[in-house]
Amino acid sequence: MKIKDKLSAFLSHRQMPWMMALLAMLFVLPSLRIGWQMDDNFHRLILLGKTPPNGEKLSPLNLFSFLNGDPVKNHTLMDNGFLPWWTLKDIRIRFFRPLTIFTHWLDYRLWPDNAALMHLQSLLWYGALIAAASFFYRRMLGVGWMAGLAAFFYAFDYSHGMPAGWLANRNAVIATFFGVLTLILHDRWRRDDWRPARALAPLSFLLALLSAEFGVGAAAYLFAYAVFIERGRRCEKDFSVEAQRIRDIRDSKISCISSCFAFSRFENATKNKTHA
Numbered sequence: 001m002k003i004k005d006k007l008s009a010f011l012s013h014r015q016m017p018w019m020m021a022l023l024a025m026l027f028v029l030p031s032l033r034i035g036w037q038m039d040d041n042f043h044r045l046i047l048l049g050k051t052p053p054n055g056e057k058l059s060p061l062n063l064f065s066f067l068n069g070d071p072v073k074n075h076t077l078m079d080n081g082f083l084p085w086w087t088l089k090d091i092r093i094r095f096f097r098p099l100t101i102f103t104h105w106l107d108y109r110l111w112p113d114n115a116a117l118m119h120l121q122s123l124l125w126y127g128a129l130i131a132a133a134s135f136f137y138r139r140m141l142g143v144g145w146m147a148g149l150a151a152f153f154y155a156f157d158y159s160h161g162m163p164a165g166w167l168a169n170r171n172a173v174i175a176t177f178f179g180v181l182t183l184i185l186h187d188r189w190r191r192d193d194w195r196p197a198r199a200l201a202p203l204s205f206l207l208a209l210l211s212a213e214f215g216v217g218a219a220a221y222l223f224a225y226a227v228f229i230e231r232g233r234r235c236e237k238d239f240s241v242e243a244q245r246i247r248d249i250r251d252s253k254i255s256c257i258s259s260c261f262a263f264s265r266f267e268n269a270t271k272n273k274t275h276a
Contacts (some may be wrong), residue, residue: 021134063104115167179208185204
C-alpha cells in the first residue's frame with residue numbers, strides 16, 4: 001500500500017476523532033510539568049483564601065475579577081509595579097465565567113498542591129475539544145480524508161499551546177468545546193430532525209457562555225449555518241418541489257392531450273361506421 005493510501009486510510013478511519021484527540025493530548029503532555037504561572041498564582045491565592053496583590057480578598061466566584069474600578073487601589077497597583085503607569089485610574093476588569101471557576105474550585109478541593117493534576121484536567125478538556133472538532137468536520141465534510149486532514153490541522157495548531165498549557169486560560173478550551181458541541185447538536189436537529197437536540201443545543205450554548213464571554217462566537221457560526229447551509233438546503237428542497245410540480249403539470253397535459261386524441265379517433269371511427 002502506498003504512503004498516500006495509508007494516510008488516506010488513517011484520516012478516514014472510523015476512530016479518527018478519538019485518535020486525533022489522543023495524539024493532540026500527547027503533543028501537549030509536557031505541560032504537566034509547567035506548574036503555576038502568571039495569573040495562576042493570583043487564582044491560587046484566592047482559592048486558598050489568601051489576599052491577592054490588589055489588596056482585596058475575593059471569593060472564588062470573583063476568580064476572574066482582576067480590577068474593581070477603585071482609583072485608589074488601581075493607583076496602589078501602579079505604584080507597586082503591577083500595572084503600568086498609563087493605566088486608567090478607574091479601569092475595571094471582571095469576567096463572568098462560573099463554569100470555568102467551578103473546574104478550578106474542584107482542583108483546589110481535590111489536589112490543591114498538585115499542579116500536574118490540575119494540568120491533567122486541562123488536557124482532558126483539550127482532548128474533548130479536539131474530538132468534538134473532528135466529529136464536527138465529519139458532519140460538515142463527510143467521512144473521508146478531507147475531514148481528517150482538517151481535524152489534523154486544527155489539533156496541531158501551534159496557537160493552542162497557551163490555552164492547553166496555561167491553567168488560567170482553561171476557560172478558552174472549555175468555551176470552545178461547548179461552542180463546537182453546540183454546532184454539532186444544532187446540525188443534528190436541523191438536518192437529522194433529532195428532537196433532543198432542540199434542547200441540548202441551546203443548553204450547550206449556555207454552557208459555552210458560562211465558561212467564557214467569547215463563547216458568544218458560536219452565534220456567528222449558527223447565523224452562517226442558517227444563511228448558507230440551511231438556506232441552501234431549503235432552496236434545493238423548494239427547487240425539487242417545483243420541479244416535481246412541473247413534471248406533474250407536464251404529465252397531466254400529456255395525459256389530457258392523449259385522451260383528447262384518443263377520443264377524436266374514436267369519434268371519427270364512429271362517424272365512418274355510421275356513413276357506411
